[in-house]
Amino acid sequence: MYGKPEVLLGKSMYGRNVVGTVAYMLIELCMTQRSVSIGLNRMFKLGIHEREIHRLKGSASRFYELTRQNILAQIMKGGLVQADETSIVIKRKRAYVWVFASLREVAYFYAESREGNILDTSLNGFTGVRISDFYAAYDSVPCLQQKCLVHLMRDLNDDVLNNPYDEEVRVVVTSFASLLNSIVQTIDRHGLKRHFLRKHLPDVRRFYRQFSRTTYQSETALKLKQRFEKNQDKLFTFLNYDGVPWNNNNAEHAIKAFARLRRTIEGISTPKGIEEYLMLLSVCQTCKYMGVDFLDFLRSGEKDIHAFAESRRRRKHQSVASQGEHFGPCAIE
Helix, strand or coil, rough: CCCCCHHHCCCCCCHHHHHHHHHHHCCCCCCHHHHHHHHHHHCCCCCCHHHHHHHHHHHHHHHCHHHHHHHHHHHHHHEEEEEEEEEEEEEEEEEEEEEEECCCCCCEEECCCCCCHHHHCCCCCCEEEEEECHHHHHHHCCEEEEEEEHHHHHHHHHHHCCCCCCCCHEEEEEEHHHHHHEEEEEECCCCCCCHHHHHHHHHHHHHHHHHHHHCCCCCCHHHHHHHHCCCCCCCCCCHHHCCCCCCHHHHHHHHHHHHHHHHHCCCCCCCCHHHHHHHHHHHHHHHHHHHHHHHHHHCCCCCCHHHHHHHHHHHHHHHHHHHHHHCCCCCCC
């Protein structure tokens, strides 16, 4: 629980409902601190200054620091992590925001550069499958990799558009698209289950054998061959594991959530301020991925999203059960 207001907010007179509302307006609604101040004063006559909104944001981020640590710990314990990064300009200097996501959790981190150091520190000890785009820094972490095939198809389509008369490029792209299409059809029917997906491994080997036997003349086709051969062990990892996606969609959705917030805070925040926003955004997006109402969680004073979600499910189940007992069995004549 938040406990007494002074425990969370120092000498502030505002309790957890106000703090939760402030965090919700800043993160979920992507409002500026000035707009939050104006809105709260207009609706509730709080007389709260913009500087106080800044302090409340900092207090809330410190309160949920352990929550983000637990989110990352849950991701590390799982069988997969999706990773992505994007830039943000702070006082005319470019910095980066990294995101690590599973199917249920999201954690954001601030970094001064796009180098892979944060991967080494954040994902140290991870033994599952990491899904990412083709940025070279992701290769620094020693674990199984699955490259995002959506990214790959986008690049291949660009190659076709940029080389409309190159028959070799067209054949390569068409061959890969046909292979991927058959795999996706299996996923649509049976889900991401190794038992069904492994039947495509001979097709993959056949695809690569065709590469090794073909001599390409065009520069673009040669580069495509080199790219496929370089990433041979990273394109179809998901065929050998249950529940591993062939795309990086969860991380990309998380990046889009930050991009909405970035429009509000870029250029006017500090590294410390960005880190506070990312702490709260980690909580917000994890709540969404787990089907938990972000504002309800903030106002509850809880720190453990998983425990909060479980208590809500248990309460809902008990409510349904009690209603069944109240009405009794229904006879059918």
